[in-house]
Amino acid sequence: MTSLTSAHEAAPSAVTDERIIAPEPPPARSGRRKRAGGLTPYMLLVPSVAVLAAIIGWPLIQLFIMSFQDFGRAQVFGAPAPFIGLDNYAKILIDEAFWQVLLRSFAFCAVCVVATMILGTLIALMMMRLGRFFRLLLSVGLLLAWAMPALTATIVWGWIFDTDYGVVNNVLVNAFGLDFVQHSWLINPLSFFFVAAIIVIWGAVPFVAFTVYAGLTQVPDEVLEASQLDGANSFARFRLIIYPYLKSIFLVVIILQVIWDLRVFTQIFALQGIGGIKDQTNTLGTYIYQVSIGTGQYGIGGAIAVITVIIMMAISLYYVRQSIKDEEL
Amino acid sequence: MKKLPLVALGAVAVLALAGCAAGTNAASGEDAGDGAEIRVWLVGTDTPDAAREYLKTTFEEGNPGSTLTIEEQSWTGLVDKLTTNLSGSDSPDVVEVGNTQASAFTSAGAFLDLTDKYEALGGDDLLPGFVEAGTYDDKFYAAPLYSGARLVFYNKEAATAAGLGVPATLDEYIAGGEALAAANPGKSGIWWPGQDWYNALPYIWENGGEIAVPDGEEWDAQLSSAESMAGLEQVQQVMTTASAAPKDGQETNPQVGFCDGTTLQLSAPSWVKWSILAPADAETPGCPEQEANLGVYALPGIDGGAAQVFAGGSNVAVSAKSAHPELATKALEIILSDEFQTIYGENGLVPAKLSLASTLGTDEVALATTEAAGNAKLTPASPKWADVEASGLLTDLFVKIAQGGDVEQLATEADEKIESILNG
Numbered sequence: 116m117t118s119l120t121s122a123h124e125a126a127p128s129a130v131t132d133e134r135i136i137a138p139e140p141p142p143a144r145s146g147r148r149k150r151a152g153g154l155t156p157y158m159l160l161v162p163s164v165a166v167l168a169a170i171i172g173w174p175l176i177q178l179f180i181m182s183f184q185d186f187g188r189a190q191v192f193g194a195p196a197p198f199i200g201l202d203n204y205a206k207i208l209i210d211e212a213f214w215q216v217l218l219r220s221f222a223f224c225a226v227c228v229v230a231t232m233i234l235g236t237l238i239a240l241m242m243m244r245l246g247r248f249f250r251l252l253l254s255v256g257l258l259l260a261w262a263m264p265a266l267t268a269t270i271v272w273g274w275i276f277d278t279d280y281g282v283v284n285n286v287l288v289n290a291f292g293l294d295f296v297q298h299s300w301l302i303n304p305l306s307f308f309f310v311a312a313i314i315v316i317w318g319a320v321p322f323v324a325f326t327v328y329a330g331l332t333q334v335p336d337e338v339l340e341a342s343q344l345d346g347a348n349s350f351a352r353f354r355l356i357i358y359p360y361l362k363s364i365f366l367v368v369i370i371l372q373v374i375w376d377l378r379v380f381t382q383i384f385a386l387q388g389i390g391g392i393k394d395q396t397n398t399l400g401t402y403i404y405q406v407s408i409g410t411g412q413y414g415i416g417g418a419i420a421v422i423t424v425i426i427m428m429a430i431s432l433y434y435v436r437q438s439i440k441d442e443e444l
Numbered sequence: 445m446k447k448l449p450l451v452a453l454g455a456v457a458v459l460a461l462a463g464c465a466a467g468t469n470a471a472s473g474e475d476a477g478d479g480a481e482i483r484v485w486l487v488g489t490d491t492p493d494a495a496r497e498y499l500k501t502t503f504e505e506g507n508p509g510s511t512l513t514i515e516e517q518s519w520t521g522l523v524d525k526l527t528t529n530l531s532g533s534d535s536p537d538v539v540e541v542g543n544t545q546a547s548a549f550t551s552a553g554a555f556l557d558l559t560d561k562y563e564a565l566g567g568d569d570l571l572p573g574f575v576e577a578g579t580y581d582d583k584f585y586a587a588p589l590y591s592g593a594r595l596v597f598y599n600k601e602a603a604t605a606a607g608l609g610v611p612a613t614l615d616e617y618i619a620g621g622e623a624l625a626a627a628n629p630g631k632s633g634i635w636w637p638g639q640d641w642y643n644a645l646p647y648i649w650e651n652g653g654e655i656a657v658p659d660g661e662e663w664d665a666q667l668s669s670a671e672s673m674a675g676l677e678q679v680q681q682v683m684t685t686a687s688a689a690p691k692d693g694q695e696t697n698p699q700v701g702f703c704d705g706t707t708l709q710l711s712a713p714s715w716v717k718w719s720i721l722a723p724a725d726a727e728t729p730g731c732p733e734q735e736a737n738l739g740v741y742a743l744p745g746i747d748g749g750a751a752q753v754f755a756g757g758s759n760v761a762v763s764a765k766s767a768h769p770e771l772a773t774k775a776l777e778i779i780l781s782d783e784f785q786t787i788y789g790e791n792g793l794v795p796a797k798l799s800l801a802s803t804l805g806t807d808e809v810a811l812a813t814t815e816a817a818g819n820a821k822l823t824p825a826s827p828k829w830a831d832v833e834a835s836g837l838l839t840d841l842f843v844k845i846a847q848g849g850d851v852e853q854l855a856t857e858a859d860e861k862i863e864s865i866l867n868g
Contacts, residue, residue: 188831189552191531192764278690279706296630302692302847388520390639390692392843393836408524410831410865411548 175424182417191413203418212394213402213419220398223308224376231316231372232365235323240353242328254325261321265314269385272314276300278390301390308396314382319375323368330364331357363438370434374427380404399423479509480768482775483536487517487758489728490592490715491540495787502778510771523548523834530554535765537772538779540589543577544823546759548830550580555761556769558776559584565780569797571757573822578759580827587780588796590788591757593742593816594643595809597702597716598709600739602628610739614650614746618678621686624708633686635701635710637693638846641838643711645754647675649821650746656824656862663826663866665859667841668852676851683846691846702738703731711743713756714792714813740809742816755820757794828866837861 182203184196207213238257242250276283278299287295301307334357342352358365380400387393387401397405403423407416482503486496496514503512515536517525523545529535530549541549549555558565562584571588578586596617603609603620606627611617618634625633636643648655653672656665666672683691688706699719701707710716720738722730745751760779762772778784785795789803792810794817804810823829832838841858845851 188527188548191527192552192554194553278693279701297688297690299690299692302843387836388694390690390694392692392840394840404524405835408527409834409836411527411828411834412868 178417178420178424181414182421184414184417186412186414186417188411188413196414199414203414204422206415207418207422212397216397216399216402219308219396220377223312223379223398224373226308227312227315227319227376227379228369228372230312231319231323231376232369234316235320235368236327238320238324239327239331242324243331257321257324260317261325263318265318265381266385268318269314269382270389272310272317273386273389276310299390301386302392304392304395307386307391311379311382311386311396314386315376315379318382319372323372326364326368327361330361334360366434366437370430373430377430378423378427479511480771482510482512482538482768482771484512484514484775485517485536485539486514487522487540487542488519489516489719490590490713490758490793492718492787492791495784495791498784498787499775499778502781502783503775506778507771507774510768512775521834523830526554530763530765533765535763535767537766537768538760538762538775540758540760541586542830543574543588543591543755543757543759544833545830546577546586546761547580547825547827549761550578550583550585551827554764555585556764556766556773557583557585558587558762558773561773561777565777566797569799570780571794571796571798573755573820574757574759574796576825577822578761586759586761587776589758589760589779590785590796591755591794591817591820592713592715593794593813593820594646594711594753594756595714595716595740595812595816596709596711596743597720598739598741599702599705599707600737602708603739610741611744612748613744614647614678614751617744618682618686621682621709625686625688628708630688631705632688632701632707633709634682635689635698635707636683636687636846637689637695638683638691638843639693639839640695641842642754642756643695644676644679644842645821645823646743646745646751647678648672649675649752651675651678656826656866658824663824663863665862665866667862668855668859673851673855676845676855679842680845680848680851683842684848687846692843697728699728699730703729703734714809714816717792717809740812742812745819750815750819752819752821753816755817755822824866826866828868832862832865835861835865837865 181196183198183200184190185199185202186196190196238253242253245253275281278284278297281300283300284295284298287293287298300310338356339352342356347355378400379398383396383398383401384404387396393401393405399419403416403419406419407413484499500512500514504510517540519542522542526539526541526545526549530539531554565587571591574588574591575584578584578588602624606620606624608620608623611620621634623633625631645655648667648671651671651674653669653675654666655672656663658664667676689701695712697719698707698710698712698716699722702710702720717738717740718730719728720730721732721735722728723732724730743751743753760776762769762776766772780796782797782800785797785800786803789795789800790805792804792813794813795801795803801814804813823833837858841854844854
C-alpha cells in the first residue's frame with residue numbers, strides 16, 4: 116500500500132513508475148506505550164529490593180542511627196540509648212589512630228590490588244597458551260585456592276611463617292644459611308602486612324585469573340592474527356588489542372578488588388591473633404571490630420562503619436557511572 | 445565452545461561456595477519439642493572431661509526428656525562472643541565467664557538474678573572474691589566456678605644441671621631463669637611469649653605497683669608509677685634475657701615447648717600440668733614420660749613467700765535470655781554441687797567452695813596451688829575492665845616491652861589508654 120500520508124518525498128527509482136518511499140519514522144513520543152507495560156519490570160524488581168532492604172538496608176539504617184547514639188554494652192542488653200548528635204564523628208575525626216588506620220588500609224589495598232591484577236592477568240594469559248591438561252590442572256589449583264575459607268588459609272599461612280616451627284624460617288636457615296632463627300614475621304608492621312598481602316593476594320588471584328581468562332576467550336583471533344602479521348609484538352598486542360577489548364572487565368574486577376581489599380577483615384584479624392601488635396596493624400575492618408565489639412563502644416564503632424560505607428559507596432558509584440557510560444557508547 | 449564447560453564449572457563452584465558461606469552464618473536454632481535442650485558454654489579445656497560427663501548425666505537423669513549440651517568456647521574473643529550471643533534470641537543457657545570479665549555482663553543485665561538462690565548454691569562457703577566479682581548493685585548474678593592458681597613448672601634435670609634449687613625470692617627466680625637460659629643457648633630459662641600479660645602482674649604487684657586505683661568516681665592508671673615501672677623493667681629483663689619464646693607469641697600450648705625440651709621453665713595456670721602430661725596420642729599431645737622430670741613451685745615474692753599472683757578463674761551464670769531459666773538454674777546447681785566441684789579439686793583447680801579446699805590433695809602441685817591461691821589478687825574492679833582486656837592494649841604493651849621498647853614511654857601511653865576506657 117502506498118503511503119500517501121508520508122511526509123517524505125518519493126525518490127526516483129530505476130524501475131519505471133515506482134517511487135521509493137522512506138519508512139515512517141517511529142513516533143517520537145512513545146511514552147504511553149512504555150507506561151502501559153511499565154509496572155511489570157518494577158514488579159519484577161520488588162522481590163530483590165525487598166530482600167536487599169531487609170538484609171542490607173535495615174541494618175544500615177540501624178548502624179546509621181547507632182552512630183549518633185551513646186551506645187555501649189548495657190544498650191546491647193536493652194538499656195535506652197541517648198542521642199548525642201555528632202559527638203561520635205567528632206571523636207573519630209580528631210583521633211590520630213583513625214587516620215593512620217585509614218591511610219594504612221588504602222596503602223594495603225593499593226598494593227594488594229595492583230599485585231592481584233598483574234598476577235591474575237599473567238595467569239589468564241598463560242592459561243590461553245597452555246595445553247588442555249595443564250590448563251585443567253591450573254584451573255583445579257586456582258579453584259582450590261579460591262575455595263579455601265579465608266580463616267583456614269590464614270591459619271595455615273600463619274603456621275608457614277611461625278616463629279619457632281615455621282617452614283619459611285626453617286628453609287631460610289637450613290637451605291640458605293640466613294640468620295632467620297626465631298625470626299618473627301609478624302612483629303614488624305611492614306613484615307606483618309607482607310605476610311597479610313601474600314594471604315590476600317593468594318586468595319584473590321583465582322577470581323581475577325578466571326574472569327580475565329573468560330574475557331580473553333572472547334577476543335577475536337582474526338584481529339590478533341592480523342596485528343601479528345603487521346608486526347606487533349606480544350606486548351603491543353596486549354596493549355593495543357586485548358586491553359581495549361577487556362577494558363570493561365578490568366574495570367569491574369579492579370573495582371571489586373578495591374572494595375574487597377579495603378574492607379579486608381578475616382585475614383588481618385586472624386593474623387593479629389597469631390602475632391604482631393594490634394594498634395600498628397589495624398585496618399578499617401579490624402579497627403571497627405576492636406572499637407565496637409572489643410571495647411564495647413558501639414556508637415563510635417558505628418560512626419567509623421558509616422564513614423567506611425560512604426567511602427565504599429563513592430567507589431561503587433564511580434563504577435556504576437563508568438559502566439553506564441560504557442553502555443551508552 | 446570447549447571453554448564453556450570450564451566457565452560453567454567455575455560458576456557452579458562459586459555458587460556452591462556462596463551457599464556454604466550462607467549456611468555457616470545461619471544461627472542453628474534448635475527446638476527440642478517437649479524436652480528442652482540446655483546449652484552450657486564452658487571456656488577452654490580447663491574443665492576436666494569427668495566433670496563434663498558428670499554434669500550431663502546427672503542433669504539428664506534428674507530431668508527426663510531434657511538434654512544438656514556442653515559447647516566449648518575459646519578464651520580468645522570471649523567477651524565479644526558473649527555480648528553478641530547473650531543478647532540474641534539464640535542465647536546459651538548457662539555460661540562460664542572469666543572472673544575479671546564478669547562485671548561487664550552483670551552490670552549490663554545479661555545474667556539472671558540469682559540472689560534468692562545464693563544460700564542454696566553454697567552461701568558463704570563460696571569463694572568470697574569470686575562472689576564479689578559476680579555481684580552488682582547488691583544482687584548476685586554469677587556464681588564462682590573455680591579458681592586457678594599460677595604456678596612455676598620446671599624441668600628438673602635442667603635445673604639440677606645448672607645447680608639451681610627452688611628459688612626463695614623473685615630476684616632469685618629471675619637470676620635462675622637467666623642462668624638456665626645462659627647454660628642452654630636457644631632455650632627458654634623462663635618461657636614467656638610477649639602476649640602473656642597475666643604473668644606480668646606479680647612483678648608489678650610485688651614491687652608495690654598497681655594497674656589502676658580508684659580515685660573518687662574515676663580510675664587512676666598506675667603502670668607508669670615508680671613501683672610499677674620497677675616491675676615492668678624486671679618483666680623486660682626476663683622477656684629479653686631468659687625467654688626464647690616468640691616476642692609476639694601467645695601463651696597457648698605451653699606443653700609443646702616443654703615436651704620438645706626448648707622450654708626449661710614457665711609460669712602458667714595449674715591445669716597446664718595436665719596439658720604437659722596428656723597422652724602422646726591425645727588431640728593436643730603431651731609427654732607423660734616427663735612426669736618425674738616435671739617440677740613445680742609457687743612463684744616466690746620479692747621478700748620470700750608466695751608472690752601475689754593473678755587470681756585467674758571463672759564465674760558461671762544463667763543467661764537472662766535463657767528459654768528455660770528454671771532448668772538452666774538446675775544445671776547451675778549441679779555445677780556447684782560438692783560432687784562436681786570435687787572433680788575440679790582432684791584435677792588441680794581450686795573448687796568454688798572453701799570447704800572443698802582439701803580435695804586438692806597433698807602432692808607438690810596441690811601444695812603450691814594452695815600457697816599461691818592464698819595470696820592471689822584481682823584486676824581493677826570496674827565493669828569496664830573487661831573492655832581494657834578485650835581492646836588488646838595489654839597484649840600490645842607487653843609485646844612492645846618484649847621487643848625491648850622504652851618502658852617509661854610505653855607505660856605512660858598504656859596508662860592514658862586504660863584511663864580513657866575505664867573513665868570513658
